[in-house]
Amino acid sequence: MFIVVRNLRGETILRIDTILLGIIYLIVQLFANxxxxxxxxxxxxxxxxxxxxxVSYVFIYVLPSLHKEQEDFAKSGLTMESELYILGLIGLLTYYGVHKAAERASKIHEKGEGSFFWIQISFFAVYNMLISYIIFASDIEGVEAVFYGIAVGMHFLAVSHDMWREDSERYQKLGRYLLATGIVAGWSIGVFATMPSFALGIVFAFISGAMIMNVLKKELPSEENAHFRTFLGGAIGYTLLILALKWFFEW
Incomplete structure (x- = not known):
């Protein structure tokens, strides 16, 4: 059962599933390690x-959704037929650049990344905000929102842990709170501020590219810490579950 809260004009502004997802994301962000x-x-x-x-989430949800958003853009009269894919590429390149700059900074400084750590935290606070905005501004709800939201929560978990490994002291003192602020900002904008559908598509395209990069760069287990059977189980299990739910609920 999903409780809906309405304002005086009868407009839907809050559902219990959005509240629960927001709380779960904050818990994950603050206590990932x-x-x-x-x-x-x-x-x-x-x-x-x-x-x-x-990885399953990227192929089962992100890429098909990006394709659908691009089709909707094409209907608006834009002629390139690849505008959102280009924005996705920009998102991927932006966060790959941040990742490489962080690697260089860690080699220059004796401990951690120096002041660049805060630049990276700022980029990922924006990243959290945009992902949260997409989740809470989209029209998915109920069981569908829960299962797609779980994948995003686990992604937040992995990214947060990666930030903690890079500089645990500064991350614990302030970094995790800045990242959590990004989630709160995205949640607030997504729930209370309405934006045109084309603006939602633009944000989704950019953050999709960034998410693809972060998943492939930060979450594919490296040789020294991989547990392939667990990785394979997560990918196949989540894929089969989502496909079954899509068939059963006709998502």
């Missing part, structure tokens, strides 16, 4: 499973 370290299945299995789910 504690969640992973306290788990009995181990950090490598946790991250491998999360990576599998994230």
């Amino acid at each position: 504690r969640i992973i370290s306290s788990s009995t299945i181990g950090r490598f299995k946790w991250l491998s499973f999360s990576g599998g789910v994230a």
Whole structure:
């Protein structure tokens, strides 16, 4: 059962599923390392499973949705037929550039990334905000919102843990709160501020490219910490579950 809250004009502004997802995302963001370290299945299995789910999410939801958004854009009279794909590429290149700059900064400084750590945190706070905005501004709800939201939550978990590994002290003191602020900002904009559908498509395209890069770069387990069976189980299990739910609920 999903409770709907309406304002005085009868407009829908809050649902219980959006509230619960927002709270879960904040918990994940603030306590990602504690969640992973306290788990009995181990950090490598946790991250491998999360990576599998994230990869499945990209191919099952992100890419098909980007294609649909591009088709809707084409109907508006734009002639390139690839505008949103280009924006996705820009998102991918932007966050790949941030990642490479962070690598260079970590080689220059004796400990961590120096002041660039805060630049990277700022980029990922915006990243969290845009993803949260897309989740909460979209028209998916109920069971569909829960299962797609789970994949996003696990993605937040992996990215947060990666930030913690790069500079645990500064991340614990302030970094995680800045990232959580991004989630709150995206949640607030997505729930209370209405934007035209073409603007939602633009944001979705950019953040899709960024998410694809971060999933492939940060969540595919490397050779030294991979647990392939867990990764494979996460990818195949989530894919089969979503396909079954799509067939059953006709999403």
